[in-house]
Amino acid sequence: MRIIIDAMGGDNAPQEIVQGVLNAASKTDALFTLVGEREAISQCLAHGAAGITRFELVDAEHVITMEDDPLTAIRTKRHSSMVVALELLAEGEGDALVSAGNTGALFSGATLIVKRANGIKRAAIGTLLPGVKPCLLVDAGANVTVTEEYLEQFAVIGSSYMREMYGIANPEVGILNNGTEEGKGTALQIEAGKRLRAHEGINFIGNVEASAVMAGACDVVVCDGFTGNVFLKASEGTGKQILSSLKEVYSENLITRLSYALVRTRMRKSMKRFDPSEHGGSPFLGISKPVVKAHGSSDAVAFEHAILQAIRYAESRIGFDTPKSGS
Amino acid sequence: MRIIIDAMGGDNAPQEIVQGVLNAASKTDALFTLVGEREAISQCLAHGAAGITRFELVDAEHVITMEDDPLTAIRTKRHSSMVVALELLAEGEGDALVSAGNTGALFSGATLIVKRANGIKRAAIGTLLPGVKPCLLVDAGANVTVTEEYLEQFAVIGSSYMREMYGIANPEVGILNNGTEEGKGTALQIEAGKRLRAHEGINFIGNVEASAVMAGACDVVVCDGFTGNVFLKASEGTGKQILSSLKEVYSENLITRLSYALVRTRMRKSMKRFDPSEHGGSPFLGISKPVVKAHGSSDAVAFEHAILQAIRYAESRIGFDTPKSGS
Known part of the structure; x- marks a missing residue:
């Protein structure tokens, strides 16, 4: 089980996001791919106690902010942590994705990049x-x-x-x-x-x-x-x-x-x-792979909950399948 | 200032409704017309301390219940306390109306009997x-x-x-x-x-x-x-x-x-x-005369608040005018 993390999304990124990952890592066997500014993430990770081997870092130079127009951001910020994370999920480089970033952008991105599950007319939050x-x-x-x-x-x-x-x-x-x-x-x-x-x-x-x-x-x-x-x-x-x-x-x-x-x-x-912020996250339903949106104001505990939820979501028998358009 | 009361509307009618009227009477100079079953209302009034002279009773044998279909009830239960009260208001026999009864029926009745104010396309709650x-x-x-x-x-x-x-x-x-x-x-x-x-x-x-x-x-x-x-x-x-x-x-x-x-x-x-139930009532806006809906579960205190609100509503300079269709 590998969870892809948009490490730069949310009001308290990357510190609280990375800390949330460290918390979740201590409670599960999952592997993590953290996407974002390598330097900043490394620093946050170094402060944590968990073994560094379970964390893979993927560089992304841009960040989609809460103020960005969702569709425009997904289309133009191709090197943002969110878009890179979504592409990794679409390519099978992980089993689920968690982000505390811009909800509209994450949803548009999930639909455009990860695609809807077969037969689903509209995905939903x-x-x-x-x-x-x-x-x-x-x-x-x-x-x-x-x-x-x-x-x-x-x-x-x-x-x-x-x-x-x-x-x-x-x-x-x-x-x-x-x-x-x-x-x-x-x-x-x-x-x-x-x-x-x-x-x-x-x-x-x-x-x-x-x-x-x-x-x-x-x-x-x-x-x-x-x-x-x-x-x-x-x-x-x-x-x-x-x-x-x-x-x-x-x-x-x-x-x-x-x-x-x-x-x-x-x-x-x-x-x-x-x-x-205690509820973990909101699952995107009808997307071909598990995407979980953590609350924008998530602290480490809230983000940890969202990750644990994403792991259970990925383990579940909920019908994820080949993306709708087969891409 | 005369306030028309649908004495039979609401979960706790007529006891709490009449007690609410007695409470309000002790705080204002308003006169009251109570519409409903004369016997039941008289008994409730007799328990109160206020002078009986300020209360006029108007008989109405039926009651529109919370379960009644609004439009059907207004059209068929012509002798209900709510319809009689609305007709009294329309005929100028009082300055405002307060009811804790069926919201939909009261609203339909206000529109059909009291009529919308001039130029108003739709009244609202x-x-x-x-x-x-x-x-x-x-x-x-x-x-x-x-x-x-x-x-x-x-x-x-x-x-x-x-x-x-x-x-x-x-x-x-x-x-x-x-x-x-x-x-x-x-x-x-x-x-x-x-x-x-x-x-x-x-x-x-x-x-x-x-x-x-x-x-x-x-x-x-x-x-x-x-x-x-x-x-x-x-x-x-x-x-x-x-x-x-x-x-x-x-x-x-x-x-x-x-x-x-x-x-x-x-x-x-x-x-x-x-x-x-503490908020008094909900004013109907865009009706040619003041109608206030008290919460269905109103007790005496809540109904008193709704009456005091109706008095202020009637005293206000809010544009009540001739009914739209002039009837």
């Missing part, structure tokens, strides 16, 4: 929502507009992911909607509902509201990427507001600080699931 | 989001699909509401989108952006992501009702999950309960804004 139980949101932002056929495919690849990665035998799938009744939503939700009801092998439970999803209504929820992005950002934004209000309450005086000291460990553990 | 500062989400769920012209009007009526109700001189307006760049989103967001940029009198700040909205990016955020519903429910659902996790942490043992006791008052106050 999957993201685990911090509800009562893990629920995979597909699409979390890649496809602004979709068709009912795409939603049907999202249900299939999302179910496959939750089955293989989380051991859920028969994942319950819902369509994100503004009500549970059959006629709710736009033509998209109504037509997708018809398809999913007729689709054997999909455990379709009907329409679900965003609040029900958070309360554990299903294992996979499908929607267009625009709505998925709003769902995710609304949830993240609300979580952030509440956690910052909590912080304010606790930091007010000696007594409130004492109160926090009494529950600190429990509180941190309990609130972890509402911290997006 | 406004809801205050519990972010860093109050931000009005328009549309929170009434119009599943919209045009760029509707979004432009939502910006106008939303700005007017925040100006008059919250004293914000020049409300900042954003378009809910999956990124801040100008070309983001679907044709709807792009075209609406062009209109709002060209619209003098609107303080348009561009595209905003849901997380930025929660962090206080703007005073008004416009979107279609489908996306608005997902935003609202995702935020409510996440809030609920976090608050229930907090509760779990605190209820674990003696020490955690002691910890809670030390911050209880502060904590309750701080977490209030994430409780949807």
Whole structure:
């Protein structure tokens, strides 16, 4: 198992990225290919304790930034760490790729360079929502507009992911909607509902509201990427507001600080699931090889989680196959 | 000032609704018309301390339930408390209407019976989001699909509401989108952006992501009702999950309960804004007279807030005018 790492992607690259690799290396037997500025990566590696033999370095002089236009960056920054990493994956020089860089660029690059899996009309971004139980949101932002056929495919690849990665035998799938009744939503939700009801092998439970999803209504929820992005950002934004209000309450005086000291460990553990950077990464679904996007603000721990997830993703029986266009 | 109350709408009607009216009556000079089952309402009123002279009762034998199909209910349940209340408002028998009943039915009824204000293409539901500062989400769920012209009007009526109700001189307006760049989103967001940029009198700040909205990016955020519903429910659902996790942490043992006791008052106050039932109600915008929807699960305090909001709404200089079709 060899994991390809875009060592220059993300807000805290390369230090935290490389440290995340070192953390993951200490917990698995995987080999790593780190792509980026050799000098900078070497320095970070040297600070680590792990044996240097499991790390291969591949030079890439450029970096795709968070501000870059995704498609333009993939097409013009051919020597960026992200593009080089994607090319290594496409050429079979590794089993999975992890990057904390520009999401749009990574997605465009995965589609253009690694290619979609056979039969997949559109790839999508999957993201685990911090509800009562893990629920995979597909699409979390890649496809602004979709068709009912795409939603049907999202249900299939999302179910496959939750089955293989989380051991859920028969994942319950819902369509994100503004009500549970059959006629709710736009033509998209109504037509997708018809398809999913007729689709054997999909455990379709009907329409679900965003609040029900958070309360554990299903294992996979499908929607267009625009709505998925709003769902995710609304949830993240609300979580952030509440956690910052909590912080304010606790930091007010000696007594409130004492109160926090009494529950600190429990509180941190309990609130972890509402911290997006704790979730490892977002798998790209429908790409012919495993690509995992770590949160842009990943620290070493978050990036380590993303790597461990990518390893399980690559080991899974999830249908990766020859790229669509055979290139 | 006379406020018309749908006394039978909501999960806790009529007890909590009538108690909410009694609470509000003790804080204002307003008169109230309570519509519903005379016997039931009288009993609830008799339990209250306030003088009975300010309350007029109007009989209505039916109730529109949360399960009723909105349009069908408005058309067929002509003797329901909601329809009778809407008719009283339309006929000028009161200055504003408050209901905790079926949102879809109340909205359809407001449009069909009270009518839209002159020049308004589509009315919308406004809801205050519990972010860093109050931000009005328009549309929170009434119009599943919209045009760029509707979004432009939502910006106008939303700005007017925040100006008059919250004293914000020049409300900042954003378009809910999956990124801040100008070309983001679907044709709807792009075209609406062009209109709002060209619209003098609107303080348009561009595209905003849901997380930025929660962090206080703007005073008004416009979107279609489908996306608005997902935003609202995702935020409510996440809030609920976090608050229930907090509760779990605190209820674990003696020490955690002691910890809670030390911050209880502060904590309750701080977490209030994430409780949807605390926000009073959602104003219907673009209807020719003030209609306020209280949360379905409103208790007396929440319903009181919704009434006080309706009074301020009716007192405001927000452009209510002759109904569109002049009926």
